[in-house]
Amino acid sequence: MAAAKNIDELSPAHKQVASHLQGKFGKRLLETSSFRGDLTYVVSPQDWLEVLTYCRDAEELRFDRLDSLLGNHFPEREDQPFEVIAHLVSIPHTTRIRIKTRLAEGETLPTVTGVWPSASFDERETWEMFGVVFEGHPNLTRLLTVPDFDGYPLRKDFPLQGRVGGRIRWNFKGEI
């Protein structure tokens, strides 16, 4: 499975990361690719938390910062239309890595807020924009849109025009 494309493009630091992760997880890394020097791994949702935690804790990797965590929607892939993508940064080694997972509609993903607290807003945004539920998230509520917004706006099938939900209503006791 782990067919590394263009692995020669990688910098020496990236090669070390790649070989280390290969050695540790082997076949559990479903796909490996590299494009314009970015190293990408795809893991299954069950391995998500384990791989990310390992990336942070292993002495050789030390990916101590979650640079961003986001979702993506590919309606043409019918079995697993959703992607959740994490970009990790290692400040001491100055390397970057991208780890992805693919999800089916309705499938949940364990939260990484316990590993990096900064994932909290990111996961909330991913949930409200794509409908990917993060299990164990302490406060999975709408972040950027209004609380009673209807639908998941960054999905490709979300209508571009018209008005969907999202009118602010409040009672005069201050609750929205």
Add this chain to the structure above:
Amino acid sequence: MTQFIFLIIKAAIVFFFCVGLAAMLIWGERKYAGWMQSRLGPNYAGPMGVLQTFGDLAKLLRKEDVIPDTVDKPVFRAAPYLLWVPAALTMAVIPFGGMDAKIFGWRTDLVIANFDAGIVLFLAMGSLAVYGVVFAGWSSNSRWALIGALRSGAQMISYELSMGLSLVGVMILAGSMNLVQIVDYQSGAFWHWNFIPQLVGFVIFFIASIAELNRTPFDLPEAEQELVAGYMNEYTGMRWGIFMFSEYVNMIVMSAIMATLFFGGWRAPFESWNVIPGFLWLIAKMMGFIILYMWVRWSVPRYRYNQLMSLGWKILFPLALANLAVTALVVTVK
């Protein structure tokens, strides 16, 4: 009877002088702040924008007077007046010139009330003014306003102490609490004035007076950047305008007291300059202090609440006590 008519005339003159000066100061502060910020300040209404305050007044009077539903209405309405009426009363004890002055053939004292407890009146009225702030914050029934009122209560009570103590030195030197007699004590050229022996007292009084006036660096009750407007959060229109206005009335009173107690009141810096009427000297000194207040306000940041308290209780209060002790010792030894 003539004395009574004179009293009313004097009171009216002083009152309108206060009100007019406060109106001008609102414009003046904006202009001066603009200059310090390399701006021009208000410049449209009238020459150099002097009519700005009256334009603002017209705007404020036309605005809707919103009284929120949840406020304690009588207290809410009364609070703005509580802030400035007591302060304005203090002007009664400020001497504007010599006793038994001759005006158009009539003889009168150039002071509204010449009585022995002048300083006590000033301190008492200063303490009353805190009620205006606390009532405003409490009756607003808003949390921001409440925090402002709480800060203000704590701050005014703490600084009143140092303020009162710093004045005791002056009282000991002059041997009186009557402001007329204190001015008499300072007769002569400027090296006879109280600010030289009482320099520490003056500095403490000045700092404490900034705190009493709620101006930067001690403007925590208002604290535009944190509490938005503090205790006057819920006020609109002319009621808010009265708060604004009372700040300047308080400033006038405070600088008049300071000029009287420490800088010889209506007396000229040199004996020969006394040909210029005394009240002009007093106004000149007041304007000096007012400009100093404004200058400080627009130049320094604001203290935090705990720093303000520790400054008041740990530095100013012991210093004021020490100043009092030293003054008492020196006077006794002499």
Add this chain to the structure above:
Amino acid sequence: MGLIDIIKKATFFEILQGMSVTGKYAASKKFTIEYPKEKSIPYPRFRGSQALLADPVTGELNCDACHLCETICPSQCITIESSETPDGKKSLDEFTIDLSRCVFCGFCEEVCPRAAIVMTANYELASYDKRDFILTKEWLIANAVHAHKELKGR
């Protein structure tokens, strides 16, 4: 903390120092441009409201109605209506810019292959009426008087 520090603290040295700066500004020349009385002159690249340029000799509009500006416009504020003349050339019928949508990015000027639409120095666009923000072809041709000088000759 040496003696000098204590003296500096007791005399409010650094606060007086700061006040000297503000005091200096109070007396020095002011930075303000009193806008309606005196106007700032924009630099030659300034991107004000658009104008349609005409050939200085023939007086014909430079615009060929190629729709490039309409296509590139990120906020889709340009609307062009064109028709074909009998000799096979496109002619411009209507050219409308919705100023309330325009973001003044200057892309229309940049992609125009004929230097027909340009950004001008005209920045006084405020109005009480929303209808004034729909710039018609006539308005845009008249606005050419504000065009930057080095563009007019092109």
Add this chain to the structure above:
Amino acid sequence: MSAPLEEKVEQRTRPTLEELKERKARNRQRVSDNAEVMTISMGPHHPSTHGVFRMDLDLDGEVIVDVRPEVGNLHRGMEKLAESKTYHQIIPLTDRLHYVVSFSQNEGYCEAVEKLMGIEVPERAKYIRSMCHEMCRIANHIIWLGFLVMDLGAITFQQITFREREYIMDLWEMLTGARLTHSFARIGGVAKDIPDGFREKMAAALEVIPKRMAEYDRLIRNNRIFLARGKDVGIFTSEDCAAWRVTGPTLRAAGCPRDLRKDEPFAAYDQLDFNVCVEYEADVIARYVLRMNEIYESIKIIKQCLDEMPDGPVIAEDAFHVIPPKKDVLRSSAAMIQDFVQVFRGPQVPKGEVYKAVETSQGELAFYIVSDGSPKPQRLRITTPCFYHCQAMQPLLQGEMLADIVGIFCGVDVCLGSCDR
């Protein structure tokens, strides 16, 4: 020019991580266990939240027990908007993230697109980009200082820092044609070469700004109130920064010399000589000192850029991805065809996904672009530093006093337009 602040900085100590943690814990001690909590809502129209940020504050008297930051009042759906625009049309959109540093945003986006398309940017354009980045940095840091001191109570300061920023704004107007939203970077370079008279004006501005900064020093550098308000306030160690993805000056003020200009050079930074400024105390004062030092570094970089700038084109000659410069379009038919193709069809993009981060004056701004081969991005994610700075308000503010909210909030430099996207 060496940084004149350096000798004054020496009195600053270099605390270890443990000492910083201890200081932070000391602030936290203000929170007592049996606190009587009053919840107040700060924002979204509070004047000191730099936009429309809202926090639910749990207060015990003046001490903050807990904070729940809420963002999204300025959400404009930029990522969704970008999916319906070609790569060229997104450039003006990126201006609107943060209007003070809009060039940095333009440039960050273009860097990402160039990485995706594999375009080599001409040297001259790289130097112009570096110079513009530093202009952004100077303008941003100067008004940051103004806002910080204004939030601490001295309003004059904000006005006079805006006056100095005006020099940079004039330069922007001269260079790009707009004062705030420049839309100056293009895919493959920059829109225009530097105009005549720009160097002289820039030299004059770079003369004035250090002089004015000496005046800022006299105004607040030693001011006892400013120091008291900033010392040991809002301590955020480098560990915290990594955990909460706080980047930029806040991270460098915590002793971590992380700067993408050095670590992952973009534009022409690999050819320029500059230092990464680091401070160690991790409080508001350290952030202030760090930013002031960075302004001096920026001035140095701009001078280098102007001196060493090579001649040549400012935009790549690449027929498939780049809108050709206007003067070519007017003269050559090939360029005109390229112009038409780029506008009507858009650039020809390979399939793939790239992630590119640049160092703006606030922190690390990253663009993640997924391309499916069409001229419009399949997904554009803008990872802005302010998004995480807003989130980090919770650990930053716990145990601090109510009055310090504004100082800390401004201290990490937050722009809500950039946060909400």
